[in-house]
Amino acid sequence: MEEKKLGFYELFYIFIAGCLFGYVIEVLWSFYRHHIFINHTALVIGPFNVVYGVSALTLSYILNKYRKENIFKLFIISFIIGTILEYTLSLVMEKMGGFVAWNYSRYFLNINGRVCLKYSIYWGILGVIWIKYIHPLVLIVIKSFNPKKAKIIMNFLIVFLLADTFLTFQAIDRAKEYEKGIPPESKYEEYLDKYYGIEYLNNMYNYRWNKK
Numbered sequence: 001m002e003e004k005k006l007g008f009y010e011l012f013y014i015f016i017a018g019c020l021f022g023y024v025i026e027v028l029w030s031f032y033r034h035h036i037f038i039n040h041t042a043l044v045i046g047p048f049n050v051v052y053g054v055s056a057l058t059l060s061y062i063l064n065k066y067r068k069e070n071i072f073k074l075f076i077i078s079f080i081i082g083t084i085l086e087y088t089l090s091l092v093m094e095k096m097g098g099f100v101a102w103n104y105s106r107y108f109l110n111i112n113g114r115v116c117l118k119y120s121i122y123w124g125i126l127g128v129i130w131i132k133y134i135h136p137l138v139l140i141v142i143k144s145f146n147p148k149k150a151k152i153i154m155n156f157l158i159v160f161l162l163a164d165t166f167l168t169f170q171a172i173d174r175a176k177e178y179e180k181g182i183p184p185e186s187k188y189e190e191y192l193d194k195y196y197g198i199e200y201l202n203n204m205y206n207y208r209w210n211k212k
Helices: 008-034 050-066 071-097 117-143 147-179 187-195 198-204
Strands: none
Touching (some): 008 050, 008 147, 071 117, 147 198
16 A cells, blocks of 8 residues: 655655754764764754755655565665765765765775765665654654644744755855955854854864865
């Protein structure tokens, strides 16, 4: 039996859950490996790892109707979806943000350093775990929300995330100017230098924000 189609409301909160879940996982993993705090977000304000959010949303939207299929079929679909998604996100970040967030050039069977066999296999496994076990729990939590209040919060978050995205691109552009020795021309640019400057971006993007 085909699963019920997910609406915008459910998909939005799945996106938020993915952002938060990804942020926590990345921070804990970095702390475990390097014993330092790295602010693994994609946006300058808030614990929102948008890459994980988009991944959770995409996997949920596409895999939802296949949730009761056998694990091998889910793995293959997730493998393909994850590979396409990772390549696309890498390309978008490079073209829009001007930086390369990851580089798999040293890995076996990679495509332009954006995707590789190893991480595509991880995508396959992640998709199975997500849609079989995590996705249903997220939906249970979403259904427990007060719909009226949750929609008000959703609208607020949409506006906030759009503003946060704009501010993030502004901070990256200004930091690149700062590196070239260009002084701030306004109070706003002084604000960006002070609160979202090179040191902040280096921590957030693991020293990749200005690397091509």
